Amino acid sequence: MKNKYIDLIEQTFEFPQDEFSVQDNELNFHDIPLMDIIKQYGTPLKVTYLPKITSQIQRAKRLFNVAMAKVDYQGSYNYCYCTKSSHFSFVLEEALKNDIHLETSSAYDIHIINALYDGGIIDKNIYIVCNGFKRPQYVENIASLVNNGFENTIPILDNKRELNLLDDAINKPCQIGIRIASEEEPKFDFYTSRLGIRYNDIIEFYQTRIKTNKKFKLKMLHFFINTGIKDTAYYWNELNKCLGIYYELKKICPELDSLNIGGGFPIKNSLAFDYDYEYMAEEIVSQIKHFCEQSGIPEPNIFTEFGSFTVGESGATLFSIINQKQQNDRERWYMIDSSFMTTLPDIWGIKQRYILLAINHWDLEYQRVFLGGLTCDSEDFYNGESHSNAIFLPKLVDETQYIGFFHTGAYQESLGGYGGIQHCLIPAPKHIIIDRDKDDNEYYTRLFAKEQSYRSMMRVLGY
Template structure:
């Protein structure tokens, strides 16, 4: 029997599946004929399939609502999209079209929202959750949004100092706030507690001293986010229960609190056989909240999530052509692709993130084990089995073949453009700092001057497609 790549996949996975199939021996993704796109646009390119965003949002809403009904839960579920995950206009507009609320992380996010308002893509009743480190500029932007009429803007305090900072700005109306509980870190982490949020043992005291009798603020939400993501294990449920315990204690003293925010961290498929079990974990979440509220005799909160990667990750792919094959010794063969992996899927390099990798064509060819190299001159610009802990087995091809081999990395829609800095954008849209040059003048005196200013603002809005 021929050891074709197709046979290998058929023997290893339930294929077709997860949006992948073959049409005339060529890969389709979410029904898109990738070979046709290659023919039309050439490689390399990124692609995003917008309807996948809507179906992900719908799936989560359905599963939460199913659990809510089954458990006779007396609160609602609200889906928010975390914009930092992928800020591009078509993506955020698609999330809004599917009734997602938004979560922001920096002052620049507010400019995007104001732009969306001017285009009629968002209405003033949409909930906007403000996370992240609150600089004065960010707080001023949030107040600007509230002045424009966004009536459900909630400032989630990342530290106790942020309350003082907000009040110093003399907000014209009572402001609605949330508290972010800093979560414990997994044992492999270099830290015990996340730097994001307020340590759980300080929250009650802070609430009683600074919030409870304070008529300038109204506390509505308790928030927590697990840096390690939502995983059905004892560690996750321990932190979940800790946050619920805090929620209950505050709720008994303070009625306006009525929202429990589980943050982001829903995983996506990074293998064809990934099976996360969304339904059972969502059911457990709703059930645990319900049981705690019953035993503590408090009303059940509305549940919020801020899924980023889950919303957009699986909607995207990046497609390359193999330019050349290089046999460097008996066992090491390279497929050199027509771009850089460092620049296009930086998480593969930085945090050893895995993405689904498939050839687009040549599925009937025999396969072999290879490493994939980028065309940047950096020796770390590669993707292989050892580092990625997976077999990189691909159809055999040679540089001399008239038809080149094309490859796709799939489910790459989250964070990759911001981290690689597409067109000057940055993670959380934090501007690139100005560049200062120091040199000696003719007299031997040291002089310094600004060679290039900070990059951000309008240019970034343009790059992201808002202008």
């Protein structure tokens, strides 16, 4: 009878997979024995595997460049990393090894740009795409980049008023973009995004406000799909609407040469994940190429803004099971040594599902369980995965059971209030970085941050 945990995984999924394998009944992540990491650092533990960031960027570049070559696309492809997905220095430094560009969303982002420049990591030729609603400090910081020679800084107008604010602060020629207020998917509570300028206003706004201003040149049209790049009628319809506006603008604005197809590729959130990245890249490129040929205009340079795709799959979060509670006839709880609400807030906030796997005891029988966090909030739990409304983990024995949530590298630290005060004063876990030696490809680890101390919390609270 096949009732072991490893039997469950192998019967349910194609396993092993690229980043996951099992040796001696213990899980490896990118060929790294996670039990060795736990023995060295303990749990709870955040892990960032840096080589995955580079491989994701190179994968997307390859996909788009091959797609462009197949149809003889004349524009260029430009990969931008959205800093909001993870602002950590080690993420930016790894990503920038791959000749990419950056997208910002708030005033303090610009200080990161300056720090990267001061450290010799970027030069002033990099594209800085400045998205988001621009309050005075953000405008001032953007202007400082432009005025100091970052000539490829592109503020994206989120509303009409921002043009005047930028005009007052910038004293050099500046490239700008316009963000389209795209329609949202039917499941949303509203029809049109609160971000951007509505379709019907863009042409008139350009003619009356931008065309007559000698300081600004409209370089980029930007549209963003909140749910990401998916093979749906909704996505292709929004892309075609955007191309229609691009065509109308291009007729009266010859310097317009770039299309930003904001909204990212999805990341793997289940061992059953299936997404045809190659098809999507080829279809996007071919649709833009076909539209431009039909309309008699040059193909635009394509910009993408990939945040979660860049950094999400580099992350893992490891926990210990510290207790088992049988609360009624059917509900058995495994209690973890941290909190979902504070450590992986997307689980609580948007019901996000991640890849969840046991790290040890793959040779034991499995059972259905619920996972509970340490806070006193009833919402601090995890009870299903993206492919199933249930969780199965090995039965507990005398030795500690460890589990891992994988591909957790995007957004969780910033949403969880990294370094600040979190629900029930649950401390932020240790965070380690794993990299590989360029010469022998052996992995090595370093501690980025210790577990948050009570002293740091007391200082924040004023004690």
